[in-house]
Every structure is written in C-alpha cells, then in structure tokens.
Amino acid sequence: GENVEQHPSTLSVQEGDSAVIKCTYSDSASNYFPWYKQELGKGPQLIIDIRSNVGEKKDQRIAVTLNKTAKHFSLHITETQPEDSAVYFCAAIQGGAQKLVFGQGTRLTINP
Amino acid sequence: KAGVTQTPRYLIKTRGQQVTLSCSPISGHRSVSWYQQTPGQGLQFLFEYFSETQRNKGNFPGRFSGRQFSNSRSEMNVSTLELGDSALYLCASSLGTGQETQYFGPGTRLLVL
Numbered sequence: 001g002e003n004v005e006q007h008p009s010t011l012s013v014q015e016g017d018s019a020v021i022k023c024t025y026s027d028s029a030s031n032y033f034p035w036y037k038q039e040l041g042k043g044p045q046l047i048i049d050i051r052s053n054v055g056e057k058k059d060q061r062i063a064v065t066l067n068k069t070a071k072h073f074s075l076h077i078t079e080t081q082p083e084d085s086a087v088y089f090c091a092a093i094q095g096g097a098q099k100l101v102f103g104q105g106t107r108l109t110i111n112p
Numbered sequence: 113k114a115g116v117t118q119t120p121r122y123l124i125k126t127r128g129q130q131v132t133l134s135c136s137p138i139s140g141h142r143s144v145s146w147y148q149q150t151p152g153q154g155l156q157f158l159f160e161y162f163s164e165t166q167r168n169k170g171n172f173p174g175r176f177s178g179r180q181f182s183n184s185r186s187e188m189n190v191s192t193l194e195l196g197d198s199a200l201y202l203c204a205s206s207l208g209t210g211q212e213t214q215y216f217g218p219g220t221r222l223l224v225l
Contacts, residue, residue, distance in 0.1 A: 034213065043116075043202050043216035044155075089155065098145050098206060099168045100214060102155040 002027040004092050006103025014111050019080055021106045023090035024072040030092040033073050034100070035064060038087045047088075048075070077108075085110045114139065116205050116217035124223045130191040133220045135203035137184050141215075143167075143208025144186040146178060149200040149219070158201075161186050162208045190222075198224045 003026040013019050025033075031052035036044035050057045050064045050073065057064050061080075066073040077084055090103040117136045125131050137144050145168075146158040157170040161180035178188045184205075190197055200221050204214035 036216070041218075043204075043218045045216070046213050049213065091155075097168050098143050098160045098162075098208065098214065099157045099170070100145070100147070100155075100204075101157070104154050 002030055002092055002094055002101040004090060004101050004103040006090050006106060008106060009104060010107045010109070012109045012111060013080055015080055015082060017080055019075075019077045019084070019108055019110075021075045021088055021090070021108070022072060023074070023092075023103050024070075025092045025101075026071065027092070027094055028068075028071065030094050030101075032093040033064070033066060034091050034093075035075050036089045036091065038089065038105075044089060080110045082110050082112060084108060116203060116215055118201075118203055118217040118220050120220060121218065122221050122223075124225065125193050126225050127193055127195060129193050130189065131193060131222060133188045133190075133201055133203075133222075135186045135188070135205075135217060137186070137203075137205030138215055141205035141207055142184050143206045144180060144184065145204045145206075145214060146186070146188050147202045147204065148172075149202055150198075155202070158188070193224045195224050198222060 006023045034049035037047045038044045061078045063076040088106045091100040119134045143162045145160040160168040164180045175191045180186045200219045202219045204216045206212045206214045
C-alpha cells in the first residue's frame, strides 16, 4: 500500500521568512496530493492540493510543487505570519479511492 | 453551506464499553470517511461509506464498524473499548465521485479509562 513520509517533524521560522515542508510517497499510482492545516482543537483544513498532471500550484502565499519522477511533493509558505503556526499534514490518494494516506505531520511555529 | 458536524465532541468511556459516534456531512456530499488520529500513529483511515455501502476499509479490527443512512449521515461504532482506542475520531465528507477534496469535521475526542 501507499506510504507517505513527511519532513521535518518540527519547523521554527522567523515571521516573514519562508517555510518548506517536504513529503515523499511510495506508490506511483497515487495521483492526488492535498495539504491540510490543523489548529489546536480543530479538524484538518485543506489549504492547497495538486494533481499528478500538474507540476506546481500557487495560492497567494502558499505553493505546492510535485515531482512525479522522484515521487515527492513540497509545501512552500512565503512571508510567514503568526497565524500560520499549526500542524501541517501532507497526504496522497491512489486512483479513485477516497482513502487518504497521511504523512506524520509538521509542527510549524512562527516566531515574532 | 454548513460544514461537517460531529457529535458528541467529547466522550469518556471505560474499558469494555461500546461507543457510537455520529457524523453529518456537507449537504450534497455522499461520501463519508472516518479517520483515527493519535499522537503515536498519526492520522489513519478507518473506512469510507458511499450511498449506504462501505466502499473502502483500512486496517482496523472488526471492533470498529460503521454505517451510513439514506441521508448520508454516518455513524461509527467501537465495541469492547480498549485503552488504545483513546483518540480523536475525525470524519470527512466529499462528493464521492472521484478525487475531490475531503472536508473534515472538528472530531470527537474519545478517552477510554
């Protein structure tokens, strides 16, 4: 089955700097890769996603890149703000199934 | 549009008891997936229901079961609770017709004593 590895597990950056979180997946059949943000006491919230026919996608300060050959995808957050502090999860889906396989999560802390 | 709702939000049970959790999906969504979140194992897929049928299943023991009603609301049941079942149980809904976004509810935090 699919396996998703996420790094780093914790990340601390200064406000205004950029943050990068990386994930690798094992199953080349995976073709949908969402990123979720989870704040304390809340469920995960989708922040951006990418499909396997696209190499990069941007939404304001957030971008995701996908390298299908290397089977890895990354989340980039620019001009970080205190409200970006949260736990971020990458995930992968295989084929048409609704089964999300998640990475282990990255706790991002933005220091003022 | 109202989001995914889960009830109850918090629950305390003792070992050996059983528990039923409820999830109401976003209006129009026919797929409901359940996930277990623990500090040690992270987010793990339990099962997915679509049109009242279990369509996908994760690697959890048979003590974990679910069902879906004709209005797409779903319930999850855990029988003979163990201490290790303490977790945040999340449900997510989607249209269910392909690889669409799954929208998560706030979760039910279960503590087993």
